[in-house]
Amino acid sequence: MKSVQDAANDSALDVLRSVWGYQTFRGRQHAIVNHVAAGLDALVLMPTGGGKSLCYQVPALLRPGCAIVVSPLIALMQDQVEALHQLGIEAAYLNSSLPAGEAYAVEQRFVSGDLKLLYVAPERLLTPRFLDLVARAPVSLFAIDEAHCVSQWGHDFRPEYRQLTMLHKRWPSIPRIALTATADPATQEEIIERLQLDDAEQFSSSFDRPNIRYTIVEKNDARRQLLDFLDGHAGESGIVYAMSRKKVEDTAAFLRSKGYNALAYHAGMDTETRALHQRRFLREDGIIMAATIAFGMGIDKPDVRFVAHVDLPKSVEGYYQETGRAGRDGEPAEAWMAYGLGDVVNLRKMIESSEADDSRKWMERRKLDSLLGYCETLGCRRQRLLASFGEVMANPCGNCDNCLNPPEAWDATEPARMALSCVYRCGQRFGASHLIDVLRGERTERILQLGHDTVSTFAIGRDIDSNTWRSIFRQLVSHGYLETDTHGGLRLAEASRTLLKGEQTLQLRREQARVRRQRRAALSNPNSPDAWMSADARLLFDALRALRTELARAQSVPPYVIFHDKTLREIATSRPESLSALGTIEGIGPRKLAEYGNQVLDLISAN
Incomplete structure (x- = not known):
């Protein structure tokens, strides 16, 4: 006899296969889905492209009610909803792009339980009107996407995210899943603190994007x-x-x-x-x-x-x-x-x-x-x-x-000391271009006017070309030996003392030589996903992309919500001859097979 956990595992896989057309979960997706479907809170750290959306979309189909997805951008909401519609899932969004009549209709569908996922911006979610709707609607879970927006130190800070703790206070029995692809350790701690996720299970996938x-x-x-x-x-x-x-x-x-x-x-x-x-x-x-x-x-x-x-x-x-x-x-x-x-x-x-x-x-x-x-x-x-x-x-x-x-690393101790000395001798207020001219002994009008042709560092670096000097100054700034003022001038940093005194050596990166420009016809990109395709497969792939564009244009949706390029490549290389064979390709679930299968097969036959 199957345990409750085994039954949940089967249900999650059944949903994945029957709706999305994927045979297996990736990484920790399965564990996250089961955890949230069981009604428990989660913090998900997963790289872009790792499949974060499935971590709340699958539980939304497994649990009764409608999942509320907090999303910071209108474009993201629209893309997600269009993709879900292609799968036959009842989903909608509420944002400022909707006319009042359409927004009211979405609200009524939400309250009546006709939706499985509803995407909202944090600003709208926090309004008294929407909170009243939440109190009257069947809600399965709260998904807080782009959770790093809670961090005041982050470049995507959204102050409204700080107020999302009230969801847990008002509806403590509804599970929450917070997700982000961008969070260093300090930001992770801040997400946990600000969203009060101390008791949530943390699921961390590798941040590596090997592709x-x-x-x-x-x-x-x-x-x-x-x-x-x-x-x-x-x-x-x-x-x-x-x-x-x-x-x-x-x-x-x-x-x-x-x-x-x-x-x-x-x-x-x-x-x-x-x-x-x-x-x-x-x-x-x-x-x-x-x-x-x-x-x-x-x-x-x-x-x-x-x-x-x-x-x-x-x-x-x-x-x-x-x-x-x-x-x-x-x-x-x-x-x-x-x-x-x-x-x-x-x-x-x-x-x-x-x-x-x-x-x-x-x-x-x-x-x-x-x-x-x-x-x-x-x-x-x-x-x-x-x-x-x-x-x-x-x-x-x-x-x-x-x-x-x-x-290649090289011993740049002496050139670095020349550069630091030149900064000092010139008064610690000039930019790199002027300092390089001094080091190389260029008698420019400005150098002569300032009397910098008489400083002890004038022309001591004439044997080093300008590009190398630029690299040296850049790395001295990057490594903290030089600082910049508000006008872009360079001055000595505290770290420069030991280097100037000869108490340390310095290894710097030697820049690669410039590569002569080649024309596009002479280039190929071995890192391209199409590089390994045969000529026939490439022709079919192009034809499939044209069909996809035509289908997408007819529905006013982005082409990738119909099929991903990866799915089209697999079709082009395997050339399935039946609906059943086409249905085994990753990314083609029953709904898409029924909707587009015959057109795809006709195109394969014609090519």
């Missing part, structure tokens, strides 16, 4: 370097992050001038344009979105093949979250960044000139220093990245630039 290849290059011509990188991603969807709104606009225009289908997204654009660009990115293939960090949280598009940064982010946490938007489908993807001294100077200036209190500035400095350590590491980037989240990775990953092309 993402991490690459960082020294910024020397960011536009040219970006084009070199994009040459290996022709026709693919991706995101290019920049720090300022102007740079976002300029980058999008530049990419369009080079033949790329690029759009811009930032908070300064009008709401209608932002919504249009986001909708196009989600529903069309091959679009590159140039954006500030205003774009991305809650974007479920699974086939984003790359995320590029042309400016340094503010923290490891932000970098991890932004790069995590690539490769949500588990297929190979790339995270690329061009990083230079100017980025470090600008971010340090932003921190010091902000109106934040001292404790906030200290935290921002600490976060930036951690990111700089990641950028400058000579070891495996993935090991360093995971360590930021309290996770130990025993062996190098073999899928980052440092593993694939190990950097």
Whole structure:
């Protein structure tokens, strides 16, 4: 005779297979589903693309009533609901995009028990009107998505998340599941404290995204370097992050001038344009979105093949979250960044000139220093990245630039001392470009006017080229030997004393030589998920994508809610000849098989 637990296990698997078309759970999904389905609280730490949504969607179908999902973004709600509708699940959302009449109809369905999942923003959930609806409706569970928004130190802080503790106070018998893909140990503690999840079971999956290849290059011509990188991603969807709104606009225009289908997204654009660009990115293939960090949280598009940064982010946490938007489908993807001294100077200036209190500035400095350590590491980037989240990775990953092309360390003690001495001799108020000119003995008008051709460090570094000097200054700032003032000038930090006195040596990273630019036709990307496909399979895959686009357009939904690229690749390579064979492919449940199966088979026969 089966135990209650065995019966629950069978029920969860039955739901997964009969609704989603997946044969097995991944990682700790099964344990989380059973835990929440049993009515217990949970905190789930799982990387982007790890399948967090299933952890509350499956229990929502196993428990009586409607699951309330707290979600911070309208786009995320809409995507999730559209995907659930494709599976035949009664789901809805309540947000400001709905006309009053439609919102009222959703509320009535909620109260009458006709829904299994209802997505709401925290601001709406906390209104007296909605709390009254909750008191009258059958509720199965509360799911708090993007739970890191509770952290005041995070870049996605939402003060309304702090008030979500009232759910437990008012309805202590309804289970809660809080989920996040971005939380260092300090943020994890804050989530537990702020949401009063002390008694909740904590489920931590590895933060590793092994399908993402991490690459960082020294910024020397960011536009040219970006084009070199994009040459290996022709026709693919991706995101290019920049720090300022102007740079976002300029980058999008530049990419369009080079033949790329690029759009811009930032908070300064009008709401209608932002919504249009986001909708196009989600529903069309091959679009590159140039954006500030205003774009991305809650974007479920699974086939984003790359995320590029042309400016340094503010923290490891932000970098991890932004790069995590690539490769949500588990297929190979790339995270690329061009990083230079100017980025470090600008971010340090932003921190010091902000109106934040001292404790906030200290935290921002600490976060930036951690990111700089990641950028400058000579070891495996993935090991360093995971360590930021309290996770130990025993062996190098073999899928980052440092593993694939190990950097060279060199004894930079004497050049570093020259650089530090030059900063001092010039008055500790000039930027790196001027200091490099002094070190190389350039008799510029400014140097002559300031009399810097007479300082003892003038021309002592003429044998070192400008690019190497830029690298040295960048690493001296990154390692804390130099500080920046609010005008971008460099000054000695306390750590420089021992180096100047000759009491220590310094190993720095030697930058890779510039690679001559090649044209797209000469390049292939072995990290592409399509690289291994045969020519025939590739033709069928393209035809399947065209069919998917046609089906999606007819229903006004993103193509990936019909089928993921991963599912189409499997169809293209296995070429099933019957509905039963098609139904064995991951991601094709009974509802999608009945809805689209015959059209897919007809397309296979025709190709």
